[in-house]
Amino acid sequence: MYLIDEQHPAPASPCVTTIGFFDGVHRGHQYLIRQVQAEAQRRGVDACIVTFAEHPRRTLAADFQPRLLTTLDEKLDLLADAGVDRCCVLRFDREMASLHARDFMKQYLKDRLHAEALIAGYDHRFGAGREEGFAHYVHYGQQLGIDVKRARPLEAAGVVVSSSATRRFLEAGNVEMAALCLGRPYGLSGTVAHGHEVGRTLGFPTANVVPGTADKIIPAAGVYAARCTTDGQCYDAMVNVGTRPTFDGDGSLTIEAHLFNFDADLYGQPLRVDFIARLREERRFDSPDDLRRQLEADARDTRTRLRPCGE
Structure with missing residues (x-):
């Protein structure tokens, strides 16, 4: 997996990408990654994951204490194990937090990563205040030349697999259900x-x-x-x-x-x-x-x- 960060620029070739914190790299994330990989393979380009070094809420609230499922190093290892071609790790700061979705898509997805398609998580929102949604992303993508598609969620034992659901299971001591969500203990x-x-x-x-x-x-x-x-x-x-x-x-x-x-x-x-x-x-x-x-x-x-x- 090629790591893109402040020291390592993105390749000039196009990619298919998705955005998220990917805490836990659970089975829902793995399902999303497979959808990104399938679209990338169809287009003959790399699959690229955009994630963040720290939880974005830590920038917005100094007293926020994350309850993480994975450290950054663990997350990167799991993404590599999932067969991701590229991973862009961004430092979320107040300047980035102020960007509206279109500005983020242009500055990071189009200009920096050369994305030709974005697979948006089924419930994921990005941009200042998280006020914009999927319809906005599709519209901005049409303006920027980025094909935007919505990913399908994954259910396991009647539960939509998510990081927050996994945390709730762990908080209740239900490590078996947490493992079902994660795909591992x-x-x-x-x-x-x-x-x-x-x-x-x-x-x-x-x-x-x-x-x-x-x-x-x-x-x-x-x-x-x-x-x-x-x-x-x-x-x-x-x-x-x-x-x-x-x-x-x-x-x-x-x-x-x-x-x-x-x-x-x-x-x-x-x-x-x-x-x-x-x-x-x-x-x-x-x-x-x-x-x-x-x-x-x-x-x-x-x-x-x-x-x-x-x-």
Whole structure:
């Protein structure tokens, strides 16, 4: 995939393009990309995705805290995996935010990217105030020599697949439906830091995972069957997201992963957690012994839900 940004200019050859933040590069995005690719193939040109380095709302509201499904690097890797020919990453600033749709189409799509067709997302709006819609884009395209078509949405299990729907599933702890939308398990990457080490006293040592960014969404509090990857190796795991209520935690949210068949020092090491299934809500137990017995049941439940990594 050829990356177009401030340091890398766009090729002079034409393309078919679409615009969006593409958070998660979920199955709905993948379906849109396939429509762009089909139109590009029909025309004998490249397929180009236009996206943004940061969430546009962060420019418009300084206190906005994104709840992202993917970092920029993750997003670019997924777009490349989808077979995109070119990706233009724009820096959304107040000057860009002030552009009306026609100005954006001329300045970026026509003059910079040499787009001959735009496949507009079925519900996507762009331009100052997002006041203009598909009919406007078609009209401006006729003036600029850009053929504008509307993409078809994708439904899965009766849900129109979108980034916002995926976030709602994660906020509710429904990682299975989030995976259905994404086409893969939802994952978080971070670094293992020292924790309270209570799990070790219960026979379940855990890795305290500090996410690499505060911008990514964390699934609802609870216990999950998961897969963890470190140093290129994958391990079945059970993961607790929560505030340690049995031990009167200070209210801060932690992500603690117990890796099966693993006994090594992970402090300071990178670790990725892919959430497979939610086992139960987090709750307070009357004693450490009660918690240990529940953890033993959770471990059995996790093993029955997961096939060994690599199968």
